[in-house]
Amino acid sequence: MPAVTETREAVxxxxxxxxxxxxxxxxxxxIAPKGLSEDTIRFISxxxxxxxxxxxxxxxxxxxxxxxxxxxxxxxxxxxxxxxxAHYFAEPKKKPGPKSLEEVDPELLRTYEKLxxxxxxxxxxxxxxxPEGEEARMPVAVxxxxxxxxxxxxxxxxxxxxxxIFCPISDAVKEHPELVQRYLGSVVxxxxxxxxxLNSAVFTDGSFxxxxxxxxxxxxxxxxxxxxxxxxxxxxxxxxxxxxxxxVSYLEGCTAPQRDENQLHAAVVELVATDDASIKxxxxxxxxxxxxxxxxxxxxxxxxxxxxxxxRSKISWTQVETGSAITWKYPSCILAGEGSVGEFYSVAVTxxxxxxxxxxxxxxxxxxxRSTIIAKTISAGRSDSxxxxxxxxxxxxxxxxxxxxCDSLLIGDQCGAHTVPYIENxxxxxxIEHEATxxxxxxxxxxxxxxxxxSEEDAVGLxxxxxxxxxxxxxxMEFAVEAQKLLQISLEGSVG
Amino acid sequence: MTMTDFLTVTNLRARIxxxxxxxxxxxxxxxxxxxxxxxxxxxxNGSGKSTLSYVLSGREEYEVTEGSxxxxxxxxxxxEPDERAALGVFLAxxxxxxxxxxxxxxxxxxxxxxxxxxxxxAELDAVGFLKAVRAETKRLHMSDEMLKRQVNVGFxxxxxxxxxxxxxxxxxxxxxxxxxxDSGLDIDALRIVADGVNSLRGPxxxxxxxxxxxRLLDYIHPDRVHVMAQGRIIHSGGPEVAHELExxxxxxxxxxxA
Numbered sequence: 001m002p003a004v005t006e007t008r009e010a011v012x013x014x015x016x017x018x019x020x021x022x023x024x025x026x027x028x029x030x031i032a033p034k035g036l037s038e039d040t041i042r043f044i045s046x047x048x049x050x051x052x053x054x055x056x057x058x059x060x061x062x063x064x065x066x067x068x069x070x071x072x073x074x075x076x077x078x079x080x081x082x083x084x085x086a087h088y089f090a091e092p093k094k095k096p097g098p099k100s101l102e103e104v105d106p107e108l109l110r111t112y113e114k115l116x117x118x119x120x121x122x123x124x125x126x127x128x129x130x131p132e133g134e135e136a137r138m139p140v141a142v143x144x145x146x147x148x149x150x151x152x153x154x155x156x157x158x159x160x161x162x163x164x165i166f167c168p169i170s171d172a173v174k175e176h177p178e179l180v181q182r183y184l185g186s187v188v189x190x191x192x193x194x195x196x197x198l199n200s201a202v203f204t205d206g207s208f209x210x211x212x213x214x215x216x217x218x219x220x221x222x223x224x225x226x227x228x229x230x231x232x233x234x235x236x237x238x239x240x241x242x243x244x245x246x247x248v249s250y251l252e253g254c255t256a257p258q259r260d261e262n263q264l265h266a267a268v269v270e271l272v273a274t275d276d277a278s279i280k281x282x283x284x285x286x287x288x289x290x291x292x293x294x295x296x297x298x299x300x301x302x303x304x305x306x307x308x309x310x311x312r313s314k315i316s317w318t319q320v321e322t323g324s325a326i327t328w329k330y331p332s333c334i335l336a337g338e339g340s341v342g343e344f345y346s347v348a349v350t351x352x353x354x355x356x357x358x359x360x361x362x363x364x365x366x367x368x369x370r371s372t373i374i375a376k377t378i379s380a381g382r383s384d385s386x387x388x389x390x391x392x393x394x395x396x397x398x399x400x401x402x403x404x405x406c407d408s409l410l411i412g413d414q415c416g417a418h419t420v421p422y423i424e425n426x427x428x429x430x431x432i433e434h435e436a437t438x439x440x441x442x443x444x445x446x447x448x449x450x451x452x453x454x455s456e457e458d459a460v461g462l463x464x465x466x467x468x469x470x471x472x473x474x475x476x477m478e479f480a481v482e483a484q485k486l487l488q489i490s491l492e493g494s495v496g
Numbered sequence: 497m498t499m500t501d502f503l504t505v506t507n508l509r510a511r512i513x514x515x516x517x518x519x520x521x522x523x524x525x526x527x528x529x530x531x532x533x534x535x536x537x538x539x540x541n542g543s544g545k546s547t548l549s550y551v552l553s554g555r556e557e558y559e560v561t562e563g564s565x566x567x568x569x570x571x572x573x574x575x576e577p578d579e580r581a582a583l584g585v586f587l588a589x590x591x592x593x594x595x596x597x598x599x600x601x602x603x604x605x606x607x608x609x610x611x612x613x614x615x616x617x618a619e620l621d622a623v624g625f626l627k628a629v630r631a632e633t634k635r636l637h638m639s640d641e642m643l644k645r646q647v648n649v650g651f652x653x654x655x656x657x658x659x660x661x662x663x664x665x666x667x668x669x670x671x672x673x674x675x676x677x678d679s680g681l682d683i684d685a686l687r688i689v690a691d692g693v694n695s696l697r698g699p700x701x702x703x704x705x706x707x708x709x710x711r712l713l714d715y716i717h718p719d720r721v722h723v724m725a726q727g728r729i730i731h732s733g734g735p736e737v738a739h740e741l742e743x744x745x746x747x748x749x750x751x752x753x754a
Contacts (some may be wrong), residue, residue, distance in 0.1 A: 451581055452603075464645070
């Protein structure tokens with residue numbers, strides 16, 4: 001219930017300016033020269049003080065990338081990207097010394113404050129847990145990524161005590177090289193696809209999570225990504241490893257400042273779960289979508305993949321995608337462990353001229369593996385949204401099961417929604433179910449709500465949130481509220 | 497408040513787009529409901545009863561071509577549906593609409609607070625709302641479980657109507673329009689619905705009860721009964737009109753009007 005009130009407030013706040021978070025922080029940047037070459041990669045690697053093996057790994061990825069072509073099979077169209085016309089490294093100037101609150105550029109903190117990120121909470125930054133009581137909830141650890149370099153990491157101590165490693169991946173490279181070397185690129189190989197190869201060559205930072213055997217991560221882990229430097233591509237690299245019987249819930253949310261030119265974002269996320277391990281990865285994605293005429297906005301080309309390597313392991317992806325001019329994203333699960341479980345819950349909202357091509361891949365390798373796909377697509381304005389999903393049952397996937405449900409909701413008559421399910425079954429005992437619906441918000445529903453005193457925007461927000469309920473309930477509480485706000489804000493002015 | 501300050505419908509003509517050709521449904525309807533009175537409208541199918549309820553509550557598909565509706569001194573037809581709700585108009589739907597995924601309590605609280613805000617009243621917090629709604633569900637013999645369900649989804653006919661009455665009581669209207677709320681109700685449900693209306697009766701509450709049958713009017717005693725046919729009120733009288741209709745049918749009124 002409070003969520004709806006907040007939604008309304010959020011909408012009221014935003015009714016003057018469409019994109020609340022369109023501002024740019026003025027911080028002295030150290031920026032790599034424009035362009036991409038082996039020299040750029042050597043520059044990045046040197047600046048980050050990386051070991052030789054990582055530089056070689058990057059260079060190998062770069063050489064593979066040089067041989068590749070951008071994928072053209074997705075539905076979204078965009079002008080060719082000039083990869084030489086971008087900076088591949090930018091970092092806020094760091095002051096020497098420990099990463100305490102006082103050491104953080106106040107400008108940065110103000111930026112996060114504007115974003116409503118709870119980083120300004122002194123207690124949180126200091127690692128003090130929320131006192132037990134009525135309002136107590138699980139503390140959230142924040143590894144904030146400002147542009148390319150992680151600036152503040154909180155709760156590290158509590159996590160360390162539990163044996164959990166949660167840090168910027170660049171730190172992990174230095175402090176836990178054996179883990180990084182062992183797992184980096186093991187789920188998404190350096191040359192996996194055009195954008196993954198690009199990311200492997202030039203990734204600057206991201207998060208690293210390691211949960212050792214038998215440990216339940218004591219808190220939700222959260223990272224906020226944000227593009228801030230003009231013309232700087234953003235190449236996040238996230239690696240999460242969950243060992244036998246361990247579990248972790250990871251939240252990722254992002255918002256980017258308003259700008260005119262398109263920005264490329266090509267992240268790679270790799271998840272590894274061994275026997276009985278469980279990883280829940282939730283995303284609320286709100287990159288700048290471009291203006292109402294379709295100018296500007298982020299190009300979001302993401303490779304997210306999880307490997308259920310152990311028996312009965314589980315990987316669950318939940319995503320709410322409201323931003324970006326173009327979204328190209330297929331969080332996937334490789335179900336290699338017997339009885340392992342893959343889940344994908346998705347809400348994708350497009351408005352104005354946004355284009356989204358998103359879905360999942362469930363690759364069933366082992367017997368008795370199970371996967372569930374619930375995808376909700378909402379299209380408004382002149383936008384175009386595609387669900388593209390693959391369910392593949394391999395010969396050894398005896399008794400494997402998949403259930404897929406794709407629902408599309410159309411608002412207005414100039415948008416498009418498409419469902420493209422690929423189903424490959426090579427095992428006679430596997431069971432695959434696919435359901436799909438397409439509907440419009442009906443006049444009856446709108447009038448019913450309005451006759452009860454709801455404004456048109458509130459009515460649409462309510463109906464859309466109802467449509468997405470099956471996905472939103474999978475989100476951790478902190479995100480569910482934010483997601484509801486985003487849905488309504490994203491659809492502002494789309495009716496009538 | 498004088499009579500004309502409450503609801504006055506004058507020479508109302510309205511049409512709907514019927515596959516490209518405008519079809520006139522209300523053809524010069526006059527109606528006046530003073531504050532504190534319950535009026536019933538009876539009439540054969542296709543006489544325009546439901547259209548009247550939609551036009552009064554602001555459904556877009558209907559185009560008003562002539563006439564006026566004054567409500568509490570305002571031009572009702574110039575207002576949006578939610579503004580009319582805030583001003584005190586409530587329509588109990590003949591077929592309440594399903595809102596999949598929308599929690600019934602959440603919907604109700606959003607509506608109540610939207611209306612309260614528009615009326616300049618304080619919004620109800622979660623606790624205050626729950627207290628208020630529990631009192632109402634008890635009165636209506638509804639289980640609290642209904643509040644947790646999705647709005648009208650999987651509700652039986654009786655449950656839907658009770659839910660409408662619950663909304664009506666929570667929104668505290670000054671003019672309730674009941675569009676064949678009695679259709680599909682058993683006697684027990686009918687009593688509960690009638691009680692919901694009767695309990696609101698008072699100097700600040702009026703109702704327009706649209707019905708096919710005398711049955712509902714055994715429980716909600718109208719001050720006036722109007723007979724509607726071909727988009728107009730063709731006869732008005734006291735409660736006895738309902739009994740005459742039940743006994744003798746519409747024929748004599750239709751002939752008299754022709």
